[in-house]
Amino acid sequence: MIYGLIAPGYEMAEVLAATLCAQNKSFKSFDMSTKLKLIGIDVASFGDPFINEPDCRTIVFENKHKRIYKRINISNDGQYLLGGILIGDATAYNLLLQTSVNRIVLSENPEELILGSRGGEQDGAGITSLPDEALICSCEGVTKGDIYNSVIDQGCETLDGIKKYTKAGTGCGGCMPMVKDLMLHTLKAQGKYVRNVICEHFNYSRQELYDLIHIHQLKSYNEVLNILGQSDGCETCKPLVSSLLASLWNEMILNKGNDTAQDSNDRFLANIQKGGSYSVVPRVAGGEITPEKLIVIGELAKKYNLYTKITGGQRIDMFGAHLNDLPFIWEKLIAAGFESGHAYGKGLRTVKSCVGSTWCRFGLHDSVSFAIRIEERYRGIRAPHKFKSAVSGCIRECAEAQSKDFGIIATEKGWNLYVCGNGGSKPQHALLLVSDVDNDTCIKYIDRFLMFYIRTADPLTRTATWLNKMEGGIEYLRNVVVNDSLGMAEKWEAEIEKLVDTYKCEWKEAVENPAIRKRFSHFVNAPEEKDPTIEFVEMRGQKRTPEWKIV
């Protein structure tokens, strides 16, 4: 009999250790319930999955369309869950296992165990109905009571704390969602305010940290960590704090000390691509570019052998640059009048525009000029996530403004401003914030909208998700932005004005500052040499990266 699971493995090791120490212990059969982590499909079985009628009664749910099969076996008196099989959807596994192992008396409608309750949703009732001795982590033998006690008696208020104290979740990790639910439930039951803290180094939410950094006037990641955090940081808090510092002070992000607190793309002011090369995206505000500038891009791409592609945001992306070549490429771009496009940062990407009234026979206003004005106003401002914009010259909406974080559409009387739209994995149309406003009013409202977003959104939250979570939704947002219901408008406008005034092209600073420029080399002990492992293959007359190497 091969068990192949970690818990029987530990048990066998204990038997072996006991035997070696001349103690009497033998291995008895083990509960073989398990949830397998197969790629692409969830599979789980628990209790006695194969018992058949007449020894039990079975309830089977099959959905061939979604490729889900669930079967539970209940005792003939309908009182207990004896076992079952889950294929395609094993989310209920932990709860079913506990119900079976702890012989919890079933409700009148045991089918709800696999179908879900229809009506009268009872949030978290699953966990609360478990007895204290219910085994939550079967790898390490941790019960619900152990976890409960770790929260109440030991003050563990984080998953890491519970893991450290109880060892729950340190084996296969499959029980972590349940441990988290238990933790949150226990904390809430204690009347504790459950906070969305950043990581083990900062016991604050993003919003709290924003205010604290402002109040303490902190300028570097190390200062923030020393005064507000603990230990030595990680890849979660470093980019988050760096983004807050940039949103607050707008200083060069690669200044000594802050450089290594940037996410990899920000650290090298370029997007790392498969294979370890980088891409180069200069700003092409509003998508307007002169033939001279197009030639410069073409010549540079030829000289450095770069793959070129028009991006979704009306810009030109050059791929396949060696780290060492980046300062040389940017030096030439800057000399030709280009600047950083911030494609690597969490900030404004692009303000797309249709050609507008200067050429189009339908155009109501000059959408290109307005797009350029907006792009140059908000360029380089760091936010909780990237944000995009567009301006359309009429209701035909060729710039697709309603899919942007803020989008503007010309009307007979002015501009309509839409906010919190999103393309991406969950497309969402932007909602109308105000109608028929003039240029300056439109910009004033965008100022307030952006500052409100920068100050209050959770990390890595786009404006659409931010709005979805906002109590009161678009009505509330309109009240804050248009009617100034929080009385913050003047302050936010001043803050944005400061960011606009302190804007500098990061790439210009990087190529002109020898200490920063020195970092754009692959080998510290052979600064002239490029990474020899970077390879390209040919495709349609250009280069591309080879596929990931088989691991």
Add this chain to the structure above:
Amino acid sequence: MENRLTKHITTNYQTVNSKIMTDTSNNWLAACRVEDAVENGGVCVKNGEEQIALFYFTRRNEWYATQNECPHRKQMALSRGMIGTLTDEPKVACPFHKKNFSLKTGECLSGDECSIRTYPVKVENGTVYIAVRP
């Protein structure tokens, strides 16, 4: 279980191995000057065909060296990763998919089987040395 045993053996074998290397004097690679290393971050050191990531964990006053290649997708990238701690264990996060590796043992802390090679580091008279295979 088997995994744990392997890890245990590998860790101990490496400790023995690094002791031997410490005692041998002729396989220390002079990697760079202290001021050339990046504070609280990594640089990449060329050792013939081999690439080594050298980390100066200034906050802890510690030096670490590992292979530069991330074993997950075979990318030469670890020296460009962010370093930090996971409950006091110093670690590096690969810039590609944020796999975490212990800087002390090379063990993957993101639940994967892969691990990375680590190298002993010493600093003498302002020069950083990495113990490499002769």
